[in-house]
Amino acid sequence: MTDLLRPRYHLMPEKNWMNDPNGAIYYNGEYHLFYQHNPHAAEWGDIHWGHAKSKDLVRWDHLPHALSPSAESGELHCYSGCAVLDGHVPKIFYTSVGSGARNAADGAEQWMAFSTDGMTTWEKAKTNPVLTAASHSPLDIREWRDPFVWKEDGLWYMVVGGSHEGKGCVLVHRSPDLAGWTYWTMLFRGDDPIFECPNFFRLGSKWVLIASPGDRVKHWAGEWNEDGTFTPEQEGIVDFGGWDGYYAPLTFLCPAGRRLMWGWLPEASRGSFAGITDWAGVMSLPRELILAEDGTLRFAPAEETKSLRALQLTPAGWTLESGLWRTGIRGRALEIAVSFRPSEACGRFGLKLLHSPSFEEESVLVFDCQNNRFSLDRAKSSLAEEPRRSAIEGDFVYAPGEDLQVRLFVDHSLVEVFVNESHCLTGRIYPLRADSDGVSVFAEQPGRVEISDFQAWELSME
Numbered sequence: 001m002t003d004l005l006r007p008r009y010h011l012m013p014e015k016n017w018m019n020d021p022n023g024a025i026y027y028n029g030e031y032h033l034f035y036q037h038n039p040h041a042a043e044w045g046d047i048h049w050g051h052a053k054s055k056d057l058v059r060w061d062h063l064p065h066a067l068s069p070s071a072e073s074g075e076l077h078c079y080s081g082c083a084v085l086d087g088h089v090p091k092i093f094y095t096s097v098g099s100g101a102r103n104a105a106d107g108a109e110q111w112m113a114f115s116t117d118g119m120t121t122w123e124k125a126k127t128n129p130v131l132t133a134a135s136h137s138p139l140d141i142r143e144w145r146d147p148f149v150w151k152e153d154g155l156w157y158m159v160v161g162g163s164h165e166g167k168g169c170v171l172v173h174r175s176p177d178l179a180g181w182t183y184w185t186m187l188f189r190g191d192d193p194i195f196e197c198p199n200f201f202r203l204g205s206k207w208v209l210i211a212s213p214g215d216r217v218k219h220w221a222g223e224w225n226e227d228g229t230f231t232p233e234q235e236g237i238v239d240f241g242g243w244d245g246y247y248a249p250l251t252f253l254c255p256a257g258r259r260l261m262w263g264w265l266p267e268a269s270r271g272s273f274a275g276i277t278d279w280a281g282v283m284s285l286p287r288e289l290i291l292a293e294d295g296t297l298r299f300a301p302a303e304e305t306k307s308l309r310a311l312q313l314t315p316a317g318w319t320l321e322s323g324l325w326r327t328g329i330r331g332r333a334l335e336i337a338v339s340f341r342p343s344e345a346c347g348r349f350g351l352k353l354l355h356s357p358s359f360e361e362e363s364v365l366v367f368d369c370q371n372n373r374f375s376l377d378r379a380k381s382s383l384a385e386e387p388r389r390s391a392i393e394g395d396f397v398y399a400p401g402e403d404l405q406v407r408l409f410v411d412h413s414l415v416e417v418f419v420n421e422s423h424c425l426t427g428r429i430y431p432l433r434a435d436s437d438g439v440s441v442f443a444e445q446p447g448r449v450e451i452s453d454f455q456a457w458e459l460s461m462e
């Protein structure tokens with residue numbers, strides 16, 4: 001079963017539990033990415049930092065754990081964080097969580113670790129903790145965690161997420177040397193109960209905040225004021241997947257100036273399904289973030305993902321006249337790029353993915369341009385009883401007269417979808433049948449929607 005469902009070209013540890021991406025950094029010509037990992041079980045717990053490196057952002061080599069909890073210091077988990085270069089020395093900033101008074105809700109501390117052997121091993125600073133809650137006293141912040149550090153005009157900044165009076169908040173600290181930190185201000189407070197894994201960065205002419213509010217991840221773009229507070233001018237959803245597909249992303253500035261992002265693709269949709277026992281959690285493909293001229297945030301698969309294209313697949317026929325086009329393309333590790341040209345009153349149309357020959361199993365990506373909605377219908381995604389069947393729904397803005405461009409990635413138990421490079425939806429699905437590998441296109445009003453382009457590739461890390 002695992003073989004039918006384990007993703008092939010997405011980064012994941014060999015075994016056991018993985019969650020948030022951590023500490024992305026470019027060092028000596030290689031990209032390093034860390035992640036929350038439980039080495040002992042396929043469920044959350046005993047959180048270490050897993051470590052992988054890559055020359056091309058898509059093919060990864062696994063390295064020994066970077067961080068393990070220091071039991072002698074009362075540390076139970078090494079929660080999420082970031083990595084920066086201090087001159088030539090890579091440093092990790094992360095949240096250290098223990099038991100009793102050191103619990104995650106009100107006793108977490110921010111710690112630092114560094115490497116002097118080219119990131120093979122990491123040493124925790126003797127001066128830890130770098131920061132305790134006393135730094136922002138008398139503010140009462142709960143769930144204070146997930147430091148994100150960057151340098152701006154010669155000064156270091158750190159944002160940390162949390163909850164203030166029941167509302168998600170992001171605090172900002174400053175440091176001249178990464179050693180001594182001073183609390184500056186509350187950068188932002190929103191309406192959600194918590195903000196985990198905040199990322200704050202300049203993109204084009206704006207500042208962008210991304211935070212994980214215990215639900216679908218949000219982004220805001222706006223101005224960073226002189227007093228350190230952030231004034232958002234617009235808000236959106238990073239990916240409609242939420243717990244069903246996408247959470248806790250981490251962004252990273254590439255040497256060439258691109259802002260890339262990885263997210264954790266959780267298994268919450270798996271429910272009590274017992275067909276997979278030895279792994280849980282997948283890393284998304286890298287996405288590039290761009291601030292468009294109209295001020296909206298755009299998301300595209302990083303250019304490097306094209307190097308996964310092992311074989312271009314030729315579809316059979318090419319007609320939607322009957323309302324269903326069986327493309328003849330089959331596979332569980334695919335990229336598909338399709339452009340639709342809908343006309344007025346086009347009804348619902350889209351793609352059936354990972355479907356069995358007679359559609360006993362199917363995951364249906366549905367577009368409804370009249371209502372600016374799209375969804376991943378999972379009602380028949382799996383013959384198994386346990387996985388979640390609820391549709392994952394999102395909205396987008398369809399401009400009449402324009403093509404709707406869809407690029408999507410299928411990898412065994414996941415689908416990552418990009419619509420017009422502006423709206424993303426990632427979903428987890430668990431098709432059981434070995435022949436659930438079909439790709440078809442459907443339209444409720446076949447005469448009113450045309451397929452102006454269709455391309456597909458088999459993807460492989462080899």
Ligand code: DQQ
Pocket residue numbers: 019020036047079080081095145146196197212247248
């Ligand atoms: N996961 C980490 C926390 C973070 C949460 C713990 C988000 O640091 O807030 O594994 O998924």
